Amino acid sequence: MLRHGGSAADAAVAASAVLAVTTQHMCGMGGDLFALVGGQGATPSALNASGRAGSGADPDRLRAEGHRVMPMSGDIRSTPVPGCVDGWLALHSRFGRVDLAEVLAPAISYAAEGFPASPTLALSAPRVADRPGGEAFRGVVRPGDLMCRPGVARTLRAVVEHGRDGFYGGEFGAGLLALGAGEYTESDLSAPLADWVEPLSVEAWGRVLWTVPPNSQGYLALAGAWIASGLPLPADPDDELWAHLLIEAARFAAYDRLEVLHERSSGQALLAPERLAPRRDAISCERAAVLGDGYGEGGTIYLCAVDEDRMAVSLIQSNARGFGSGLAEPATGIFLQNRGIGFSLVPGHPAEYGPGRRPPHTLSPALVTDAALRLDTALGTMGGDSQPQVLLQLLARLLAAGESAGEAVAAPRWILSGGGAGFDTWDARGQVQVWLEDGAPWAAGLRARGHDVCAGAGMPTAGHAHVIRATGGVLEAASDPRALSGAAIGF
Secondary structure, eight states: OTTTTOOHHHHHHHHHHHHHHHOTTTOOTTSEEEEEEEOBSSOOEEEEEOOOOOTTOOHHHHHHTTOSSOOSSSOGGGOOOOOHHHHHHHHHHHHOOSOHHHHHHHHHHHHHHOEEOOHHHHHHGGGTTTSTTOGGGTTOOSTTOEEOOHHHHHHHHHHHHHTTHHHHTSHHHHHHHHHHTTSOOHHHHHSOOOEEEOOEEEEETTEEEEEOOTTBTTHHHHHHHHHHHTSOOOSOTTSHHHHHHHHHHHHHHHTTHHHHOSTTOOHHHHTOHHHHHHHHHTOOSSSOOOOOTTOOOOOEEEEEEEOTTOOEEEEEEEOSSTTTTSOEETTTTEEOOOGGGGSBOSTTOTTBOOTTOOOOBOOOOEEEEOTTOBEEEEEEEOOGGGHHHHHHHHHIIIIISOOOHHHHHHSOOEEEEOSSSSSOTTTTTTOOEEEEOTTOSOHHHHHHTTOEEEESTTOOOOOOEEEEEEETTEEEEEEOTTOSSOOOOOO
């Protein structure tokens, strides 16, 4: 798209659409999307294309069935109406330069004519091969095996010809209504799901950091960075105090996430200095704080693009977990997200599952600008609850330690875990395990400060982060070496 004169938005939508075809085990048209666009001297634009629960959402029925949390898989009630396609259309309509048909042409070609299965898709395909809608994944046993997705090709062509109605009002929409069996109504699908919203920002380490507001958890990365930028970080990231202070910044930023994050949360209030300063002041260089008194496999892709005008798009798109709910719209073979796992089933909770509501979201794209709002960095990662933790570590390495994009992305990471599948980190309000990657140098110092340090088998995902920096008049990019599939490409 860039070679053909397209904008960063054209490139981002085209790449996201290709991944929706080739990487269904992590993202797809049945999932949600968030994006930031900025870097040209104006306030960045924030796009929330996350879906809403259907009109038939009934938390009492789930509780009567014995559920205390939203079902992880196999239940349509954990599938909000997917916002991805509305997100593509909104992003392209506002910032695209080339025709939508050209933007979606590569994805249509791969879906209709075939693509080689990636290593991760080959590993994941057997999980859904025998399910309704999973026919395209049958017989995929090795990386490189050729796959076609004709139902997805038809759906993409319908979007080109008819816009959002080709998706929400077409074959996919009809199948979703039938599969929902009362969970959704036609009006749920006809209501646009992409909203341009006011971005959140803080100043830290001499830069302005940006993210999307709630229902995204992106505020946690900014809160952690604001807290950490006021702490005595050592110059050397290998110093045990470096890891300790960043871990404490992440814990103090996020320990009450389950209570305060919902679609009506005020992001500005969550980032207010009067709220964060006492948390920063409670951090000790010597000991891990005791929090929690008084009170569950990856399914996400991240990409960023920068064009010749230095417009940057930071885009994240997701099924939530793996193939999402494990349910597919059978005619098109598009698998459906399980992002509804972010809802609460506690009666009266502000994030309680209910008609028309958006669930709390882990997706957390980020941008960094200078004070004049010129692009510094576009960055993001997959990783469920760990996304703000990975972003905090990248921001500290890039902005405080002065590392290059490649150094920062490849450096060892710590990840906080609640002991489950990457979506339960804050169930115990900050009493977490600290997992270290192989080669991380901080174990002894963290244990001495009272952290519950783990390593080895069972390590939660440490993210697959990607970074583009605009420094010194050139672009610098890095793709995470942890990913079996990923790339940093310049033209």
